[in-house]
Amino acid sequence: MIREVDKNGAHIGIRTVPFIDQDIIKFSKNRNPFNHMTVAFLRDSVVNAGGYPNFYLKEDYALWATLLAKGIKAVNINEVLVDATAGREMYRHRGGLGYVRSEFDMQRHLIDCGLKTKLEAFFLGLPRMLVFLLPPSMRGFIYERLLRTTCKDPSGL
Secondary structure (H helix, E strand, O other): OEEEEOOOOOEEEEEOOOOOHHHHHHHOOOOOOOOHHHOOOOHHHHHHOOOOOOOOOOHHHHHHHHHHHOOOOOOOOOOOOEEEEOOHHHHHHOOOHHHHHHHHHHHHHHHHOOOOOHHHHHHHHHHHHHHHHOOHHHHHHHHHHHOOEEOOOOOOO
């Protein structure tokens, strides 16, 4: 997990991810199941899968989908490993037509990997694309209030 902090170090929230393989695969249909800055992997597994795919803005998510589709077993650790700077500036940059196109490509990749159907890609991908078209303040609300666990104490747990 990562604890998101603002530019002054104030805690914003925790980006939690599933911990066991089956839940990771299920979660990957909707969102990136890993916090990239906390990932450790076997280099040979990634090389054998073809390496990082050329995906604008989503190369890590595309790699994890490829690995999961190939049957690589994965786990996440149930503790905060990194404090990551987030906040309004991050939300301002996570939007626009480039993100919409990237999300469309990612949905096609998830279909190609067999992680979701075309119908799931439409109904789960379309809302994600719409979020990228929202004003930054609305995106921030969605990130902070709907996609993060609120920090209850300074440890983030």
